[in-house]
Amino acid sequence: MPQPSRSSTPLLWFFFLIATSVGSVQSSTARADAVLEGVNPAQWRLVWNSDPSTSATLCWSTALRGHQHRVHLSREEPRENVEAAAPAEIPKRILSEAIVIEAQRNGRYSATSPELYFHHAELSQLEPATKYHVVIESDGQRSPAMFFVTAPRKDVPVSLLFGADSRSGLPERRQMNAMLAKMFAESYRAKRVPILAFAHGGDFIVDGRKLDLWSRWMSDHELTVAADGRLLPIIPARGNHDDGEIFNEVFAFPPQDENYYSLDLGPQVRLITLNTETSLSGDQLTWLKAELPSSRSQRRWLLAQYHRPAFPAVKIPWINLVQWVPLFEEHNVDLVCEGDGHNIKRTAPIRDYKIDPSGVVYIGEGGLGVGQRTPKAGRWYLNSSQAKTGQGHHVQLLTFDRAKLSYRVVLLGGEVFDEHYLSVRSPLESQGSK
Amino acid sequence: MFISNSLSVESQLVGNYNAGMTSDVGNTGNARNRLWGLILWTLRVTVVLQCVGNWRWLTQIVETPLLHWLLNPTDIGGLAWSESTALAIQQVVGWLVLVAAGSVLWRPHVAVLALLVFLQSLITVAMWQIAEGYSLQASWAPPQLLTLFPFATQLARIAAPLGLMLLGPMSAGRPRGDRRIELTMRLLRWALAIVFLAHGIEAWQQNPKFVDLLINSTQRTFGLDIAQSTAEQCLTWIGIVDIVLAFACVSFRWLTVLWWMTFWAGATTISRLAANGWEMSWHEALARVPHIGVALAVVLWWHLLKWEQATTFAAEND
Numbered sequence: 001m002p003q004p005s006r007s008s009t010p011l012l013w014f015f016f017l018i019a020t021s022v023g024s025v026q027s028s029t030a031r032a033d034a035v036l037e038g039v040n041p042a043q044w045r046l047v048w049n050s051d052p053s054t055s056a057t058l059c060w061s062t063a064l065r066g067h068q069h070r071v072h073l074s075r076e077e078p079r080e081n082v083e084a085a086a087p088a089e090i091p092k093r094i095l096s097e098a099i100v101i102e103a104q105r106n107g108r109y110s111a112t113s114p115e116l117y118f119h120h121a122e123l124s125q126l127e128p129a130t131k132y133h134v135v136i137e138s139d140g141q142r143s144p145a146m147f148f149v150t151a152p153r154k155d156v157p158v159s160l161l162f163g164a165d166s167r168s169g170l171p172e173r174r175q176m177n178a179m180l181a182k183m184f185a186e187s188y189r190a191k192r193v194p195i196l197a198f199a200h201g202g203d204f205i206v207d208g209r210k211l212d213l214w215s216r217w218m219s220d221h222e223l224t225v226a227a228d229g230r231l232l233p234i235i236p237a238r239g240n241h242d243d244g245e246i247f248n249e250v251f252a253f254p255p256q257d258e259n260y261y262s263l264d265l266g267p268q269v270r271l272i273t274l275n276t277e278t279s280l281s282g283d284q285l286t287w288l289k290a291e292l293p294s295s296r297s298q299r300r301w302l303l304a305q306y307h308r309p310a311f312p313a314v315k316i317p318w319i320n321l322v323q324w325v326p327l328f329e330e331h332n333v334d335l336v337c338e339g340d341g342h343n344i345k346r347t348a349p350i351r352d353y354k355i356d357p358s359g360v361v362y363i364g365e366g367g368l369g370v371g372q373r374t375p376k377a378g379r380w381y382l383n384s385s386q387a388k389t390g391q392g393h394h395v396q397l398l399t400f401d402r403a404k405l406s407y408r409v410v411l412l413g414g415e416v417f418d419e420h421y422l423s424v425r426s427p428l429e430s431q432g433s434k
Numbered sequence: 435m436f437i438s439n440s441l442s443v444e445s446q447l448v449g450n451y452n453a454g455m456t457s458d459v460g461n462t463g464n465a466r467n468r469l470w471g472l473i474l475w476t477l478r479v480t481v482v483l484q485c486v487g488n489w490r491w492l493t494q495i496v497e498t499p500l501l502h503w504l505l506n507p508t509d510i511g512g513l514a515w516s517e518s519t520a521l522a523i524q525q526v527v528g529w530l531v532l533v534a535a536g537s538v539l540w541r542p543h544v545a546v547l548a549l550l551v552f553l554q555s556l557i558t559v560a561m562w563q564i565a566e567g568y569s570l571q572a573s574w575a576p577p578q579l580l581t582l583f584p585f586a587t588q589l590a591r592i593a594a595p596l597g598l599m600l601l602g603p604m605s606a607g608r609p610r611g612d613r614r615i616e617l618t619m620r621l622l623r624w625a626l627a628i629v630f631l632a633h634g635i636e637a638w639q640q641n642p643k644f645v646d647l648l649i650n651s652t653q654r655t656f657g658l659d660i661a662q663s664t665a666e667q668c669l670t671w672i673g674i675v676d677i678v679l680a681f682a683c684v685s686f687r688w689l690t691v692l693w694w695m696t697f698w699a700g701a702t703t704i705s706r707l708a709a710n711g712w713e714m715s716w717h718e719a720l721a722r723v724p725h726i727g728v729a730l731a732v733v734l735w736w737h738l739l740k741w742e743q744a745t746t747f748a749a750e751n752d
Contacts, residue, residue, distance in 0.1 A: 110573040168510045206510040207565040209577040243569035279645040282662025315497045319646065319710060371507060374517055 033219040034143065036116075039066040041136040041143040043218035046231040047252050048197055049273075052151035052263055053128035056233060057252040058121045058136065061109075061218060066139045069106055069119040072098035076131040076147070094133040094145050105252070110245040111211035120252040128153040134231075146229040149194075152266045157193040157401040160265060161232075162305060163394070164201030164339025165366025166217065167241050172393050173369030175412055177223035180395060183410065185226035193399045196265050198224065198232050199273070201339035201364060202239025202307030209244040218250065235263065237273045239307040239339060260284050262291055269400050270299040272333075274306035280323045288324065292331040300424055301400050302333050309338035311362045313345040313375035313382060313389050325350075328360045332425055334405060337396065341365035343375040344394055344409055346418060348386035355384055361422065363407060367394040388418045466738070473734045477598040478538055480727025481550065484594060485535030487720025488553075492528030495717060499567075500524060503560035511563040527553065538598075547599035551592060558588040568636050568643075586632035593625035594724035597731065619735050622728050627680040629725060630695060633702075634676025637669045644669055650709035683732075689740070692733035699725035 034042035043061040058071050074094040105120040119138065126132065129152040136143035152158065161180060166173045180198060187195040205213040224232040236251045238259045248257055262272040272291060278284060296302050308318035310325050328336060329351050338345075344367060349359035365375075375382065375389035382389050393412040398405065402424070409418040491498055504520035506512020515523075531553065537546045561567045561584035570583040600618040637644055648665040652658050660668075679698075682691045703722045706715045 112574070112576055168507050170509070207577065207581070209569065209571075209580060241565065244571060245573060277642065279642045279649070279662055279665075281646045281649040282665065316495055316714075319650075322710075371505070373505075 033222050036061065036215070036219065037063050038141065039064050039139040040141045041119075041138045043215070043222065044136060044143060044146070044225070044231070045218065045221050045250075046148050046233045048151075048233045048235050048263060049251065049253065049261055050263065052197065052233065052265065053153050054126050054150065055122065055124045056126065056148060056150065058123060058134060058231075059250070059252050060119050060136050060138075060143070061215070062117050062119065062138050063115065065106075065108070065117050069103040069121075069138045070136075071101045071103070071121040071123070072135040072137065073101055073123060074098040074133040075127065076133060094135055098133070098135070107249070109211050109214070109249050111209070114212055114215065116211060116215055118249045122252070126150050144229060146225060146231050148231040148233060149196075151196055151264065154266070155268050155402070156266065157399065158266050158269060159187055159193045159195040159397060159399040160269075160271070161195055161198040162201060162337045162364060162396040162398060163198070163366070163368040164237075164239070164307065164337075164364060165203045165342055165370040166200070166220075166368035167203045167206040167239075167370055169369035169371055169393070170216070170220070171369075172412065173217075174220050174223055176368050176393055176395065177220055179410075179412060179414075180224045180232060181226045183395075183397070184224070184232045185228060185230060188230070193401070195397070196233070197235050199235040199271060199305050199337065200237065200368075201305050201337055201366065202237045202276075203241045203339060203366065203370070204236075204239065204247075204250075206241050208242040208247055211246055214246050214250055235271065235273060235305075237305050237307055237339075238275050238277050240277055243277065258284065260287060262295060264299070265400075268300040268402075270295040270302050272302070272304040274304060274320075274324065276306050276308040276318055276320060280320055285323055288327055292327055292333070296331045296333075300402070301335075301405060302331070303335045303337065303398075304328065304333055305337040305364075307339045309340055309345075309362065309365065310336075311338070311347050311350060311381050312341050313343050313365055313377075313379070314341040314373045325360075332358075333360050334422055334425065335398070335407070336360055336362045338362055338364040339366040341375070342367065342370050342373045344388075344390040344392060344417060345375060345382065346388045346407070346409075346420060347381040348384040350381055355381065355386065358425075361420075363396060367392060369393065388420075390417055392417060466742075469734065469738050469741075473731050473738070474598070474601060476727055476731045476734065477594060477601070478542060480723050480731075481542075481547070481595050481598055482535045482539050483720045483723040483727075484591060485531050485538065485550065487717045487723070488557075489528050489532040489535070490717035491721065492524050492531065496521070496524065498524065498557070499560040499564060500527070500557050502564050502566065506564055511565075538595075542598060544599055547595045550595040551599065554588070554592045554595065558584050558592065561588065568641055570635065571639055583632065586628050587636075589625040589632075590629045590724040590728045591721065593622055594728055597622045597625075597728070619732060623732050624684060626695065626725075626728050626732060627684045630676045630683070631680035634673045634680060636673070637676060638673030640666045640669050647705055647709045651705040655708045687736060687739075689733060689736055692729060692736060696726060696729040696733055699729050 034040065036042040039062045041060045041062060045059050047057045047059055049057070072095050074097045101121050101123060103119040103121040107118060109116050109118055128150050131147055131149050133145060133147045135145050161183070184195050187193065205217050207213060226232070238247055245255065248255055253259060258278045259275040260273060262270060264270055272295065274288070275284065306320065308320065309315065310317050310321040343365045345363060345365040347362040348355040349357055349361050351359035372391035374391065377383060377389045381387065394409050394417060397408045397410055404424065405422040407420045407422070408416050411417050492500070501520055501524050502512070504513050504515045504523065505517060506514065508514045534546050534550055537543060562581055565581055567584045567587060570580045572580060597618050600614060645662060645665045648668060649660055649662065652660050679691060679695055682688065683695060703719050703726060706719045706722070
């Protein structure tokens with residue numbers, strides 16, 4: 001795939017913006033997490049796992065079971081300027097104009113301790129590219145006023161954050177979350193491409209059966225909410241440490257769900273989330289075989305995310321190398337996001353186990369807090385001028401427009417470690433012909 | 435016949451066996467020696483192959499629970515060593531394991547076998563500490579209890595060198611005392627049962643890795659595509675059979691049960707190669723050889739006891 005020539009000017013420009021916006025993250029005190037006691041709503045998270053232009057699931061936790069759990073949802077009218085009101089007035093205004101949606105799913109997390117309850121309010125029939133204000137309420141206890149924006153239906157440039165492996169390095173995890181919130185808010189300034197969501201490639205915590213670890217992660221996740229109350233939607237993938245039933249309770253999947261799904265970030269960007277922790281060769285493979293051709297033929301950009309890497313920079317390949325990679329190549333997936341290796345990786349484009357300009361690029365490997373490993377840069381798909389590896393807590397920022405996919409690795413502190421572009425594939429190539 | 439009964443019979447037969455060993459001469463004694471030697475060689479070869487598998491895992495594949503335990507930060511159960519130190523230590527350990535394999539093949543020494551028992555136990559502790567291996571699901575049980583599951587799944591790998599050490603491999607013609615043989619064989623038998631029970635539970639809970647193993651090995655061996663639901667149904671039954679075998683092997687002395695366990699351990703070991711290819715998984719297959727070797731050692735021991743019983747009975751009738 002031909003690559004546009006690189007220029008250092010955008011890099012410097014981007015570095016400046018990021019550095020000025022997140023430079024204070026490490027030194028400043030992170031906002032206090034919501035108090036998790038009684039029926040006080042806490043640990044809020046907005047999950048995207050179906051059509052994000054018309055739906056979202058707002059999840060939260062309470063320490064006691066409570067009786068009535070609901071969300072006040074208020075659609076911001078296009079000409080209305082809610083932020084212009086005094087901050088103290090916003091919740092009142094939202095509450096007066098809101099419709100009330102009862103949480104459809106409430107229950108105790110599947111663990112003997114600590115005692116903690118989940119609440120999921122599925123918000124559906126939303127308007128695309130629209131701002132919604134929300135206040136969570138459990139038995140009269142209310143959260144601060146927050147808001148989110150649904151995914152667009154128009155073909156406009158959009159951005160997505162990708163990261164993985166937040167299971168250890170908890171101080172760094174909190175710093176990374178604060179940085180995500182800053183980047184998220186920053187992207188909505190004039191002339192920037194808005195970040196729609198945050199795709200987490202798995203290994204949220206170290207043992208998915210331990211609710212105390214999940215509880216800490218959920219509290220830390222509150223730090224991804226921007227200072228103005230903007231909720232960063234999360235698109236979760238299950239990692240090898242995220243085993244057990246609690247994952248589905250945290251992210252509002254049905255109890256027995258296998259956590260592979262796809263969604264659109266606008267009409268031209270399709271993100272397929274796969275699960276390396278369930279059967280790769282069974283139903284998931286059948287689903288993927290049907291999903292890829294239909295997605296490819298209708299979208300300009302096609303991505304996949306999952307946890308265990310097929311082309312790892314440190315570990316050995318998972319069996320998705322055999323099961324999924326041939327399909328990615330057959331259907332010309334543009335970019336594949338992987339976690340698990342605890343380093344920074346961008347492979348050369350790969351096809352048929354060779355470097356090929358028309359091949360698939362694999363990025364990621366995880367650095368949302370976890371300690372970093374030394375990548376094995378001598379591996380054939382990394383030992384190339386078209387590849388790059390490194391170490392450091394980081395997140396990948398992906399920006400999609402009509403002509404190119406921009407990829408940047410932003411380190412904790414704001415430095416851009418890697419920058420790369422992929423051109424849009426030719427229509428013929430996109431439809432699966434090699 | 436319940437456990438206590440079976441063990442008392444076994445204990446009595448061990449006595450007969452040793453008596454025979456010291457007094458008997460000629461063909462009968464030689465045959466016994468050969469069978470006893472076969473038991474010891476079964477365990478020796480098992481440990482050697484296990485070592486070769488571990489050597490590749492530790493030195494070539496590198497990503498092991500041991501390494502991750504050394505690397506992980508202390509707040510999640512690791513030792514927080516530097517990557518370079520952890521890698522260097524693992525390389526040293528891996529090559530020591532290969533040297534140990536040569537030693538066991540040539541002249542097994544108690545100290546070498548003790549080292550292997552220690553290493554295999556250390557790997558299990560690492561799995562426990564960093565929650566690697568199959569994640570047992572039981573929301574009613576405390577997670578701290580569930581994290582102990584690797585001790586069940588890994589038990590045969592620890593028991594193989596331990597059993598060989600206890601049996602005194604260099605005294606093939608003169609086995610140790612009755613009590614030691616009895617306890618060692620009991621240990622191997624229980625280790626085998628616990629491993630079958632653990633893997634039976636995994637199969638019954640439809641471990642996704644087992645599902646893929648079944649689908650891929652069936653496809654590559656027989657060219658048959660089976661649906662995930664079919665594989666899961668098969669696994670449920672495989673799990674039930676494994677659990678029944680686990681209980682049967684410690685409750686009764688049925689040779690058929692042990693032979694089936696030996697065969698099944700072999701089939702599941704080979705299925706790794708069939709499903710994932712030789713290059714990707716030969717070390718995994720070798721690391722699982724103790725499942726076969728321990729079962730085979732116990733079944734040969736039972737054959738020996740049965741033969742002894744028949745010989746004693748015939749001698750008394752004469």
